[in-house]
Amino acid sequence: MTPRRSESKPAGGQPFAAPVNDPVRPSDALTLEQLLAMYERMKLIRAFEEAVVQLYVAGEVRGSFHPSIGQEATAVGGCFALAPDDYMTCTYRGHNACIAKGIDVNAAMAEMLGKRAGVSKGKGGSMHWTEPAIGLLGENAIVGAGVPIAAGAALTAQLDRSGRVALAYFGDGAINQGMFLETLNLAQLWKLPLILVCENNLYAEMTPLDRSNPHQSIAERAAGFAMRAVTVDGNDVLAMYDAVAEARARALAGEGPTFIEALTYRYLGHMIGDPETYRTKEEVAEWKKRDPIARLRQHLFEKHGVSEGQFAAIDERVAQRVADAVAFAKQAALPTPDEVWDDVWA
Ligand SMILES: Cc1ncc(C[n+]2csc(CCOP(=O)(O)OP(=O)(O)O)c2C)c(N)n1
């Protein structure tokens, strides 16, 4: 079998020589039903964010919005390899991961519009979705901050012997944060059941990775903490599933954390309104050829004979789901001024 782990290069670096001859491929055991569910979830993430872009442009979303469009496979591949009650943290761009983990999209859309029915009662907005019921310990607007929070959750799981693991999604911009480096050290020392997923989309805001990272790859740096570290094609949802499933099995076997560098790309700017002067249209077009949703669609068509009719039915269901979420959010009530101090802790 050909390995799914990627040899593609991050900007300015050679590919990290991850072990590529491991024949264990948990995704081989996925049923067609599960694969279709992954496909539908990726479509839902994209359609949800496309709808938010429209609402943002129409002036209905306040604050900043950081779309993850193009990064659906890192989220769905990763979260589908977790148990429903495993912990997860992510960034202000983590709508992909939250929807993949199973957040209620009505409540998520209501949060985007600042409504009381939102996941954070309309007070957090785009960057602070939180839902303990699905293990989501919060998106985080502070670069790198979700990593120690996930490590704390992993320590809890270890002490309680609960059989849960914690996964932290973060960007390539997090890797020079002190708390990130300290967490890697402790996590390896204490063999925490922690999965560290770096969504390396090659830019931190407007800074290309090769302007901030002297290593050949991000996984190479993590390997410096005596930690298992691999580089994965983050636009291949099955490769992501395999990497996280393997990491989860290692964590539960007491073998400690795994670092997964997932190579991916955001199609839109850092946030709505980003003039994108730091990258070329050609580069964006090149990455769109590796679109994660189109690739799973091709796989489903070639290997499982999924028909145009089946794909169209999924598209229709997804469009309806997002339209329902928008309608729900629009009619939902705003919080009132007397609620301002509710749920505020000091
Ligand atoms: C501690 C901290 N420093 C700086 C910022 C400003 N900031 C917001 S997003 C960002 C870039 C992060 O890039 P990356 O981690 O690669 O994530 P991406 O946006 O690419 O998903 C920066 C520097 C911040 N939010 N927090």
Ligand SMILES: [Mg+2]
């Ligand atoms: Mg980045």
